[in-house]
Amino acid sequence: MATPARFPDAYPSDSGGANLADILERVLDKGIVIAGDIRINLLDIELLTIKLRLIVASIDKAKEMGIDWWEDDPALSTGARRRELARENEELKARLAAMEASRSVDDGPRAKAEEVESSERASGGDR
């Protein structure tokens, strides 16, 4: 138990470097979400993540193919998972629309000033 196993070399994939979809999927949608002092993190990245999920995911094809690779996953049942994906897709579209609408409403200069103030207040806060 001398040295910890070193980080393995990248697997030489046939497509060359990591593709953008793989990277965005990870850096936007995975990892720990925590508020920095700049408030934008919470709302706008979520908005972006939703848009991205709609671009990245090809749910229709999965459905169309009727292939169910979740079958062996005890946590996820067959048709339920597919229905859930379709439902989630709908829900994401609805949320995206709602968020875009609300953003354009409070996007005025006043809201922005308030946002900076409130994030400063939060950052100077008592916690």
Next chain:
Amino acid sequence: MNDDHLPDGHLLYVYAVTRPFAAALPAGTCGLDGAPPTLIEHRGLCAAVSPVPAADFDAAPLRAHLEDMDWLAATARTHQSVIAALAEVTCPVPLRLATVCRDEDGVRRLLDSGRARFEPTIERLDGRIEWGVKVYADAPAPERAAPAPEVKAATGRDYLRRRLGQRQSRDETWRKAGTLSRALHADLCERAEAGRLHQPQSARLSGASGENVLNAAYLVPRERSEEFVAAVRERTPHVDGVRVELTGPWAPYSFAGGPDDGADQEES
């Protein structure tokens, strides 16, 4: 007090949180400012940060940038490359893209407020890496499949027969890809510490050919990594029209707790 390092008009971009570590980052590790990331240690945790211009990363400009795919792609690649460099020497818990603080005190507050999540996550992920495995069905779409000139359809019936043949071979490829995905995922879950299924990717962004049928990530202890990679290779049969792609090693993004683990929702 320590904020004299931070040039005027700059904010701190936080890539990841680790335990404090002594090893040097790999040569050539560059953050968003083109310099190696700075490490801010605070009560047993460490944040890797870079100074970034407020003109790009304050709320309003950042919001505008995030709509710009080229900017987003470049920033995402740099973010990922810093985390990959950290993963070579320690166990980074990746933060989501564009986590920005006003100054070093802000970073310390972030470490404090997230401590209850960072510490157990580091314990859980220490010594593990993530591999991505994707399965594609490369069936020729009927409209794309160019008919060989010599078998030019003589009659309508020949044409229909050929179309039917194409559809059947496509269905067959998808069926094979599905069967392989199921078996592969079950097997790799056994070998990995954890497995996650992601939504299949659309070729629009990935640029990959074929339909993505399986898009999974596996958490694997480093010392079992080679074994895992060998298993993926070995389990990859040479089936016509079905392709298995391995990506990684990644820092354990998919296991760090994302938006859907619910833990981050109730922070306000």
